[in-house]
Amino acid sequence: MPATPPLTCCTCPPLMGHTAPVHPTHRLRQPCPPISLAGQPTPLSAPHIPQQILDFLQPVRPPLPTTYHPDLPDIGQEYLEYYIFPILLPGMAELLHRARKEKCFERKRTKFIACDFLTEWLYNQNAKRKDEPFTEFFSIPFVKDWLKDHPRPPIPLSLLLSEEEASKIIQSFWRGYWVRCNAEVQELRQWQKQLREDKNIFKRVQEFWAKQEVKGMLSTLGGLRVFLAIKYLAVQ
Structure with a gap:
């Protein structure tokens, strides 16, 4: 029984007695595309490209016409x-x-x-x-x-801001800056700062507001007690 010739993907002669391995189902032999010597890639024909790739490469819509027809209306x-x-x-x-x-x-x-x-x-x-x-x-x-x-x-x-509102803000800031630059005003500000530090004004303010919060909580609890008492009497 004669030996089966080796399978190759093309009809190119084997190099140095070796053949390229192919899949067993690839029984058809297709000629290789000719090599272009001009430096340009050789376009592949349909037999060398799977049909799935050809379908993928099809344009989504036909190209625009290159010539203008005056008889056709421009929608x-x-x-x-x-x-x-x-x-x-x-x-x-x-x-x-x-x-x-x-x-x-x-x-x-x-x-x-x-x-x-x-x-x-x-x-x-x-x-x-x-x-x-x-x-x-x-x-x-x-x-x-x-x-x-x-x-x-x-x-x-x-x-x-409008122009009038912006001008008022800028002018008020500028006037305040010039007033604070006055020597007498600077002296007064320094004295007020020293007075606040000596008398612990910040601490007194914090204590005052803490007492106010406690009073507010007590008044809220007292009002809640009165409300509950009235509701209890109404039920009775």
Whole structure:
């Protein structure tokens, strides 16, 4: 009985009398793709690639056409022009007016959030809410649900204050600083500090509040006793 020739994965001649081991079920011999000498990889044909990989490499959707056909209508452009822009553009105009009012074009940082304003405007301009009252941004149902799971960090106080309020705080601090720099005021502050240390003012204040807490607890217990007594008499 003639010997069975060794199984190889291709028809390439064995090197130095050795053959490459293959799986027993791999009975088909496929020719190896030719080696490219130009430095470019040789594209593999379908017989050399499993069908599962070929199916995976198929594009999800067909590629976009490379040529433009003027006879075919542009559905996306028509949708934007007839359904989106007539509603969105007035909101963008109101957004710019509000941004100018909030001085967004003059300052680097402001408390104004454009997306919040646009969401509020579109929600209140909805045709389905024509006869309903104005709803603030944070009172919109889906906004409340979103912020419940994704809370925002607090806005800094410097962005919440108006120019008048901020100027009052700065001026009051500056006036107090200049008054404290006066020599007579410095002498008075030093004397008050020494007096507090000599008379143990801090200790006296702590003792005073400790006594007040004890009095409050006793009055609470006394009131509780009176309440229980009245309730007991009412039951009897």
